[in-house]
Amino acid sequence: MRLRRLSALVLALAAPPMAVAALVACKPASTSPSSGDAAAGDAASDASALNTLDGAALYGSLCAICHGADATGYKADNAPSLVNPTFLESVTDDQLRRSITDGRPGTSMAAYGAIRGGPLKPDAVNKVVGWIRSHGSKPISLPPRGTGDAKRGAQLYADSCERCHGTAKVRGNAVHLANPRFLEVASDEFLGWAIAKGRPGTPMEAWQGKLTDGQIDDVIAYVRAFNKPPPVELLPAPTGKEPLVINPHGQAPNFKPRSTPCPKTANQPDAAPCIPDERFVSVEQVKEALDQKRKIIIIDARPPSDWMRVHIPGAVSIPYHDTKRLEEIPNDGTWVIAYCACPHHLSGDVVDLLRKRGIKHASILDEGILEWHRRGYPVVAAPGVEAPPKEGYGLVPPSPAH
Ligand code: HEC
Ligand code: HEC
Incomplete structure (x- = not known):
């Protein structure tokens, strides 16, 4: 954690304007979602309806939560700008298509392509590429490079x-x-x-x-010359029939959720208003509940392609873009914990939906799955998927909440 904050500080010293965004990049989910992010949310809860949306609506319902409504980036997780002029004039459509389809495993950029377990068919990926492209120039011809050392x-x-x-x-x-x-x-x-x-x-x-x-x-x-590990094999796709409740006959866990201090908004005028509430449960508490065989539902809110790489044992895949299965969640006091990689964004959306349905015992796994995995807590992982490094900034962006 200390190193994480340090590297954010280094960036803050190096580059004041963006660093402010970087420091608040993983702001607590209590400040989200803004109404803009939630646009097209209803259509987004059904994967096949999703694919019929146009590029702008697809982008708004799937990508804006991290890359920002205007695609200039840094809404969450240090997601980069997708519309910077020097990016658009150098990136090819094929490169965009493959970046979206394959994702960047190990970061919060999931694979969105249906062939990788994501929600988007090739045609839908093309529509998003078209929408991104409409913000700037077509690729120009780039100067050739020499051979370096x-x-x-x-x-x-x-x-x-x-x-x-x-x-x-x-x-x-x-x-x-x-x-x-x-x-x-x-x-x-x-x-x-x-x-x-x-x-x-x-x-x-x-x-x-x-x-x-x-x-x-x-x-x-x-x-x-950076190492290129071979692409990993994936776990079988979720069927949607996985049992929801872990330890259905166990006792309720003894969670003590915490609220998050509101981040300073002075430097970030567009920040959503901060609503403190008790919605974060730490990885230690959830690990203990699993060890003690407590009754609990764990939701993986990332696209299924990420669940197919690694998930917490017993976690059901209910992605932020296809939330139909939330209707099956019993409103009988059973604790529900949602997680993502960020660690708060996608899971925050799902917890908001649950609370809207009157489910009070719904919280976010505070540090997210990357920290869970980093600590060596149990996971179900595809062969070759390793825990994030123990030392350093790792794969989780800094959070003002930590
Ligand atoms: C949970 C946050 C999150 C969501 C949602 C998300 N992205 Fe990303 N995206 C990222 C991050 C973080 C990176 C940078 C990953 C890295 O470090 O390599 C990235 C990288 C990318 C890149 C590569 C950019 C480059 O400079 O090479 C593209 C293209 C992209 N995202 C498009 C999308 C599109 C389109 C969607 C919606 C279908 C989307 N992303 C959804 C977080 C997200
Ligand atoms: C002060 C921080 C900082 C330093 C130092 C820095 N970069 Fe970057 N770099 C960034 C950020 C932030 C982006 C993404 C910007 C955006 O959102 O468009 C980026 C983007 C890039 C990209 C484009 C990636 C993509 O997919 O669009 C490349 C390549 C790159 N940097 C290489 C380098 C190299 C090589 C160096 C050293 C000579 C370097 N950078 C130094 C912050 C930095």
């Missing part, structure tokens, strides 16, 4: 890039360049353009002039 690049990377982008293993506050799904789709020319031109209006400065062309090639060579 990864060894020289390593030093440059450590000096100039690591504080934001993290290491091969550990994500920083900015896009994880070592993610195999990123390296798969990002060409050297795309990388070179981002490094040379930066991303105007974000902490990503233009390195042209500060690094020579040769040095940029060296950094690219180093980034390319």
Whole structure:
């Protein structure tokens, strides 16, 4: 935790305007959802209806919660801008399509493509790509790159890039360049353009002039050399028939939920009003309840593609974009805990829905599944899926609540 906050601070010192957004990126779910995010929410609760929506509505119901209603990013989880001019002029439609379909496993960017267990058919992915593209230019032709030296690049990377982008293993506050799904789709020319031109209006400065062309090639060579673990096999898709209640004959858990202090909003005028309430249960308490065989329902609020990588044993997949199964949740005092990766956003939406239905004992797993996994608590995982690193910033963005 301390390191996490530290790396947020480093970013804060390096880049004041965006850092404010980064620090509040994972704001507590009590401040969400805003009405804009919830738009098209009803259609979104049915996966097949979802696919009939147009690009704007798809984006609004699935993506705005993290990338922001206007797609400029940083609404949650340090999700990057999708409409920055230097991004749109260098990213190809195919690269966008594959980024959305395959996601960035190990970060909160889930795989949204139906072939990966996500909710979107190829046609729907194309509609979202079209909507993103409508915010800027088509790809321009990018200058070719030379052959760099990864060894020289390593030093440059450590000096100039690591504080934001993290290491091969550990994500920083900015896009994880070592993610195999990123390296798969990002060409050297795309990388070179981002490094040379930066991303105007974000902490990503233009390195042209500060690094020579040769040095940029060296950094690219180093980034390319990040380990590429083979893509993991997935668990079978959820059937929707998994039993809801864990330990149906057990006693009720003794949860002591906590409320979250409201984040300062002075620097963030568009922050939703803060409503303190007691809706967070810690990972320790939930682990203890499972150990003691208490009666509980655990909901995985992420897209099913993430559940198919790793989930808490007994957790049912009820994704934020397809919440029909919430109707089956008994309103008889049974405790319901929802989690996501963020750790508060998608689960916060689901808990809001449950509370609207009059279910009072509904809370959010405070630190989210990545922290649960990091601690070595039990999980059901696909082969090859490893726990996030124990040290460092890890995969969870900083939260003012911690
Ligand atoms: C729970 C938060 C969350 C949601 C919801 C989400 N994303 Fe993301 N997205 C992220 C994060 C975080 C990253 C950066 C991942 C990394 O570090 O590699 C990302 C990365 C991306 C990228 C790659 C950008 C780049 O610079 O390479 C694209 C494209 C993208 N998201 C599109 C979408 C679309 C379209 C949707 C909706 C269908 C969506 N995302 C939903 C969090 C989210
Ligand atoms: C002060 C923090 C910071 C530093 C230092 C930094 N970056 Fe970035 N970088 C970012 C952020 C934030 C983004 C995403 C901006 C956005 O939302 O469009 C980014 C984006 C990128 C992208 C584009 C990723 C994508 O999919 O769009 C590349 C490539 C990149 N940086 C490489 C580098 C390299 C190489 C260095 C070192 C020479 C570096 N960055 C230094 C913060 C930083």
